[in-house]
Amino acid sequence: MQVIVQHDKNTAVISISGDVDLYSSPEMRKAITQLSKKKVPLIVVNLKDVDYMDSSGVATLVEGLQLTGKYKGCFRIACLKPTVWEVFELARLDRVFEIYETEEKALKVSPL
Amino acid sequence: MQVIVQHDKNTAVISISGDVDLYSSPEMRKAITQLSKKKVPLIVVNLKDVDYMDSSGVATLVEGLQLTGKYKGCFRIACLKPTVWEVFELARLDRVFEIYETEEKALKVSPL
Amino acid sequence: MKESFDIKVPSNPRMMQLVRKTIAQACEMVGFSEREVHAVTLAVDEGCTNIIRHCYQGSETGHIVIRVRLYDDKIEIILRDFGDEIDVEKLRKCVKKMKRKLKRSGSVRPGGLGVMLIHSIMDKVHYKTSQDSGTVLRLVKYLSDAREKEIASNSTA
Amino acid sequence: MKESFDIKVPSNPRMMQLVRKTIAQACEMVGFSEREVHAVTLAVDEGCTNIIRHCYQGSETGHIVIRVRLYDDKIEIILRDFGDEIDVEKLRKCVKKMKRKLKRSGSVRPGGLGVMLIHSIMDKVHYKTSQDSGTVLRLVKYLSDAREKEIASNSTA
Ligand SMILES: Nc1ncnc2c1ncn2[C@@H]1O[C@H](COP(=O)(O)OP(=O)(O)O)[C@@H](O)[C@H]1O
Ligand SMILES: Nc1ncnc2c1ncn2[C@@H]1O[C@H](COP(=O)(O)OP(=O)(O)O)[C@@H](O)[C@H]1O
Numbered sequence: 001m002q003v004i005v006q007h008d009k010n011t012a013v014i015s016i017s018g019d020v021d022l023y024s025s026p027e028m029r030k031a032i033t034q035l036s037k038k039k040v041p042l043i044v045v046n047l048k049d050v051d052y053m054d055s056s057g058v059a060t061l062v063e064g065l066q067l068t069g070k071y072k073g074c075f076r077i078a079c080l081k082p083t084v085w086e087v088f089e090l091a092r093l094d095r096v097f098e099i100y101e102t103e104e105k106a107l108k109v110s111p112l
Numbered sequence: 113m114q115v116i117v118q119h120d121k122n123t124a125v126i127s128i129s130g131d132v133d134l135y136s137s138p139e140m141r142k143a144i145t146q147l148s149k150k151k152v153p154l155i156v157v158n159l160k161d162v163d164y165m166d167s168s169g170v171a172t173l174v175e176g177l178q179l180t181g182k183y184k185g186c187f188r189i190a191c192l193k194p195t196v197w198e199v200f201e202l203a204r205l206d207r208v209f210e211i212y213e214t215e216e217k218a219l220k221v222s223p224l
Numbered sequence: 225m226k227e228s229f230d231i232k233v234p235s236n237p238r239m240m241q242l243v244r245k246t247i248a249q250a251c252e253m254v255g256f257s258e259r260e261v262h263a264v265t266l267a268v269d270e271g272c273t274n275i276i277r278h279c280y281q282g283s284e285t286g287h288i289v290i291r292v293r294l295y296d297d298k299i300e301i302i303l304r305d306f307g308d309e310i311d312v313e314k315l316r317k318c319v320k321k322m323k324r325k326l327k328r329s330g331s332v333r334p335g336g337l338g339v340m341l342i343h344s345i346m347d348k349v350h351y352k353t354s355q356d357s358g359t360v361l362r363l364v365k366y367l368s369d370a371r372e373k374e375i376a377s378n379s380t381a
Numbered sequence: 382m383k384e385s386f387d388i389k390v391p392s393n394p395r396m397m398q399l400v401r402k403t404i405a406q407a408c409e410m411v412g413f414s415e416r417e418v419h420a421v422t423l424a425v426d427e428g429c430t431n432i433i434r435h436c437y438q439g440s441e442t443g444h445i446v447i448r449v450r451l452y453d454d455k456i457e458i459i460l461r462d463f464g465d466e467i468d469v470e471k472l473r474k475c476v477k478k479m480k481r482k483l484k485r486s487g488s489v490r491p492g493g494l495g496v497m498l499i500h501s502i503m504d505k506v507h508y509k510t511s512q513d514s515g516t517v518l519r520l521v522k523y524l525s526d527a528r529e530k531e532i533a534s535n536s537t538a
Contacts, residue, residue, distance in 0.1 A: 019244075022273040023237035052244070052262075054269050055337040083262045090263075090344050091337055131401075134430040135394035164401070164419075166426050167494040195419045202420075202501050203494055229396060231403070232387040239386060242406045246388070249402040253395070 003031050011042045011107060017049030020057035029060045036067035043068055044106040048079035053087050065097065074098070078106040115143050123154040123219060129161030132169035141172045148179035155180055156218040160191035165199050177209065186210070190218040228293040235276045235286035235305075240269055243290065247301070250292050254299045255367060255375040264299065264365050267345040270338040271303045271361050279307035279359065298347075298366045306358040312351045319343050385450040392433045392443035392462075397426055400447065404458070407449050411456045412524060412532040421456065421522050424502040427495040428460045428518050436464035436516065455504075455523045463515040469508045476500050 001024035004015045012035045016028055028045075035043050045061065047053070061077065068075040076098045080088065088094040100106035113136035116127045124147045128140055140157075147155050157173065159165070173189065180187040188210045192200065200206040212218035231246055233239040247268045251261040272288055280286035286306060293300040322336040323343075343349050348364035367375070388403055390396040404425045408418040429445055437443035443463060450457040479493040480500075500506050505521035524532070 019241060021237065021240050021269065022276065023240060052266075054266060054273065055341055056273060059337060082259075086259070086262065087266065087341070090341055131398060133394065133397050133426065134433065135397060164423075166423060166430065167498055168430065171494060194416075198416070198419065199423065199498070202498055227391060227393060227395065229391065229399065230387075230389040232389075234384060234386065236384060238384065238410070242386065242403065242410065245406040246399065246403045249399045253399065 001027060003027050005031050005035070007035065007040060010040070011044070012040045013044045013046055013103060013107070015046045015049070019052040020050055020060075021052065021054045022056045025056040025060045028057065029063065032060065032064040033067065036064065036071070036073065039071045039073060042074040042076070042107070044076045044078055044100075044103060046078045046103050046106075047081070047084055048103075050084055051081060053084045055087075055091070058087060058091055058093060061097065062093070076100060076106040078103045113139060115139050117143050117147070119147065119152060122152070123156070124152045125156045125158055125215060125219070127158045127161070131164040132159075132162055132172075133164065133166045134168045137168040137172045140169065141175065144172065144176040145179065148176065148183070148185065151183045151185060154186045154188070154219070156188045156190055156212075156215060158190045158215050158218075159193070159196055160215075162196055163193060165196045167199075167203070170199055170203055170205060173209065174205070188212060188218040190215045226293070226295055228291060230289060230291050232287060232289045233272075234284055235280040235288055236284040237273070237276060240272060243272055244269055247290075247292070250294060251299060254294050254296075255371060256299070256365070257368075257371060260365070260368075260371075263345045264301075264363075267342045267363060267365075268301055268303070270341050271301075271363065274338050275303065275305045275307070275359075279305045279310070297372055298364055301363045303361040303363070304358060308358075309355045310351070310353045310359050312353055315339065315351060383450070383452055385448060387446060387448050389444055389446045390429075391441055392437040392445055393441040394430070394433060397429060400429055401426055404447075404449070407451060408456060411451050411453075412528060413456070413522070414525075414528060417522070417525075417528075420502045421458075421520075424499045424520060424522075425458055425460070427498050428458075428520065431495050432460065432462045432464070432516075436462045436467070454529055455521055458520045460518040460520070461515060465515075466512045467508070467510045467516050469510055472496065472508060 001016065001018035001020060006013050014028070014031050018024065020028060032043065043064065045064070065075045078100045079102065080099060088097065100109070113128065113130035113132060118125050126140070126143050130136065132140060144155065155176065157176070177187045190212045191214065192211060200209065212221070231243065233243060244265045248261050248265045251264050256264065275288050276282065289304040291302040318336050319339055322340040342363070346363045347366050348362065350362040351359060353359040388400065390400060401422050405418050405422045408421050413421065432445050433439065446461040448459040475493050476496055479497040499520070503520045504523050505519065507519045508516060510516040
């Protein structure tokens, strides 16, 4: 798995590639935790190059939602592949997250 | 593995897809044996959809060369992927076979 | 067809990718759809990571033995650990609670997700635990009827 | 990194695709190039099919145990069968003859191809055989220096 973070004061995009599982999710967690410590108002996790995610990845994203929620930040997910989307559905979390088709949309839409 | 045979009186094309190994090569062997029994003058084996071939596949092709040789037929191979080409090289059989880049060429070139 | 194989891996998260590749291939051989292959692979991954986290407490020196049985109409996967006896009753309650919660609305608590995924994906989930020989988790997934017919008609074609 | 896992399969040609997927993944984890992954996978496949054909004479009721050890700079693969003692000396001669023949020109005799492929791909090939515990074939492949440096620089980046 690879994690690439691009951010300025107001927005951050975390781009993940590879499998997100028990072995690799701590790295994604680190990126999310660091950005939420800085209270970045909008964090987008781009999963376009992720073919596989297990419950440890999902739990990490749930944690991201909670961490950003504490400072009223926005936490969004973009570009779910069908296999990853299915995990969200199986976990019934597809309606808990703000999920966008593209990174652009995730960045543009104003906070709910 | 899948084997598709198209043939008329003078030429036959055997198109293989999938892995050619100890489990599947008998099916390729069957197609080659049947056509050489009919003494089809030109047999082309198209391997464009084969990603993997082991020595049982290579041995089957060597057998095809021998069978067609008996009645002065032509036995040609077309569209080797790099991984399959490498097996031929490792086995130093890359110069024993008539190997063509495309099926069209394999069908057009007149017998040596 | 009725074939079985074993794979034994250390309780190391790094090994999960390898387990997934192997299980995915086994599922493909039975004839599951791409979507089902992914789901079964996920369930096995969750079973293994639960063993790593809860049975071996993150230690990488334990072992997991996975036996896979391939049938015409199903796959059976048996995960065995060599840890202490577990509280199966507690686990069962955890699943029930989880399922109830999920029915109400999307829960934001991530706990219990793994076990819940296993239950919603597999057709049969059975834990057997004992003091001296660890825990055995038996998972079964059937081919859907439609899929079975499709495969049967392909193999006779 | 130093990790090992086992896979035990019946001596059934159908299982080879599964073995290949698993071995390929293990090679990728060590860091071999695509080309090397393919070659090592081929060598292991040839080792297994030789066991199926020569040791178990095509019977599908035997077993092959494959132990894989992952190192920073190499992969070690140990194939074990439970058949009769084999004539290692004869095998060695067969390889020598094959190599000589190949040097002269492309030979059209297919016999001996499997053993020859194993020898030309792997850096170490060692057979150990005994009357009561079958035969063990130990295969080792090293990462090329260039590849090793590339991986080292990636992991520190
Ligand atoms: N293999 C196992 N051994 C022991 N306990 C387990 C095992 N699998 C699950 N459990 C128990 O079930 C609970 C739910 O597990 P899980 O669904 O993975 O969610 P989480 O671990 O995130 O709470 C765990 O907290 C643990 O108590
Ligand atoms: N695992 C094995 N057990 C016993 N004999 C073997 C084994 N592997 C190879 N051999 C011997 O080595 C010879 C060469 O094997 P191989 O390279 O596969 O070519 P082929 O089987 O086509 O002759 C075989 O004929 C056999 O006598």
